Amino acid sequence: MTIREVAKRAGVSIATVSRVLNRSKPVSEELKRRIEQAVRETGYLPNAVARSMIQKRTGLIGVIIPEIANPYFSGLVEGIESVAHQHQSHIMLAVSRKDPRREMDLLRIFQARQMDGIILAAARVGGELRRVLQSLTIPYVLIGQRPAGLRAPCVKVDNRRAACEVTTHLIGKGHRRIGMISGPMWDLASGKERYEGYRDALGEAGWTPRPEWVAAEESFRLQDGVKGMERILRAKERPTAVFCACDRMAVGAIQALESRGIRVPDQIAVAGFDDEEAATMIRPRLTTVRHSPFEMGWKATERLMATLRGEGSSPDEVIRVGHGLVVRDSTSGGK
């Protein structure tokens, strides 16, 4: 279906249809209704546009993040904010506290409060969340992960590949005993995928993860890094390098080593993930993976805005943001 057919069916010019769709000029209610009907009948446009023609935009974008005291999510929100600002929109932010029930509540609240669209960084993805998302009548974009079987745009980093690269860097430094402090496996992006990347790299070297060198923690806080490292240090034979699923955990891991007088990187090298501000605050400076939560937020919002303009491409598009290994002192020197 083309705009020409919509115009023909509504009995107006293409310019008029375009004017109504872009709201570039006011038109009569009667004319608007006729064009809307033609749009619906021809199926010319994605739902979002037909909808945004019918509903008035509120200029509000709902954003749901699992936690707030985490630079990853504040970077994300800053990216979202920047694009929203360019589009004269405001964001309404809600924190799910990693509680799937709250997440689902919040999705419904945002819809009821007439957000134009939603950006969701889900803590866990399951079938129930998928069903709530499928029931939404406003557009949304996911960040980081997507429930299986859901057709929706998703912005993400290639966590698996990046984790593989940082582990391969450790192998290249001569390390043969490499541990990992990981997050929870139900967090597909930062938990599971980063662990898989670590396993991939070991696999390429012909090894498998040693259970006593892998600490899977329930969250990504500094204190989890301390705990994880303490657990790993109980192994009879210690690893010479430990990859941590995020920088905050790596900072905790280094603190645990420091408090035992174990030198980083000479005795145990440590690498993180995220390149937070803390990575260059601590000594030794942290080797880590740089990616940009700001860019993720930015791209997710651009995508949402495109959908609102009716320009959405494939509905289950995966939008990747780049990453890069940043080698610093915490893994310097060879083994």
Next chain:
Amino acid sequence: MTIREVAKRAGVSIATVSRVLNRSKPVSEELKRRIEQAVRETGYLPNAVARSMIQKRTGLIGVIIPEIANPYFSGLVEGIESVAHQHQSHIMLAVSRKDPRREMDLLRIFQARQMDGIILAAARVGGELRRVLQSLTIPYVLIGQRPAGLRAPCVKVDNRRAACEVTTHLIGKGHRRIGMISGPMWDLASGKERYEGYRDALGEAGWTPRPEWVAAEESFRLQDGVKGMERILRAKERPTAVFCACDRMAVGAIQALESRGIRVPDQIAVAGFDDEEAATMIRPRLTTVRHSPFEMGWKATERLMATLRGEGSSPDEVIRVGHGLVVRDSTSGGK
């Protein structure tokens, strides 16, 4: 006016009035209207309760903060979230980007989107903001600072006293040449009051601030600390101690010293404010002022909830949260 008089005027029992006010049991619309009218006529209750009787509660609290990538504000939001959660409420968070116009827009949006109340951490306080706040018909609590002449509850730290204490600590360590990297003076709480506390302490010792040792930056980022210290180091005679208006600036100041090979605290002692996580991440560990943004968020929300229940005490109450000096390595040793 007492509840008895409301009951008498409405021609119902006290128990019925109480039931309507607390919504503990459904009553007929007609009865509700009669009691509401009696409440209005007798002036028995604070506006908020009369209002919450008329409007249905939405269980949503609007929160406005100036920026998100700052642990101070994320701590605040966590405190707010915790109390909101206990009251089966959700928070809708918006970021003003320190733009007074956005702040005022957001206040209006929150009211239009039927928040039960608003918690505002204003970036700047001026007459225009005061007028918008005065026009609100929903209750609100301020955090950190309050526009002059506005009667509204406000939760804050005694920044001036705390800044005086940390400066006095430096004097006690034998320092005679003490500089400061401050924030902008339009930020009354973290900018102006912390500078005044520094000046108070010098004043008690019989000194006045030396302009070449005071760097007033436009924001509170790490990079502002770097810039501020670089500026101070240009002075012919250098200070032996520098107090920074926040920890992030102190981290930047220490990085600037480190990059010039100036030892902390031996050559220049550095103190911060806020006791962020970074304060113990860096070496030397940072002397700073501990206070709890979480507690501020917590207390602000408790106060808002009390107002919603009609239990508000004095409308222009100032609720103070505690603080304490934490002495660490960055100011250890005497001069």
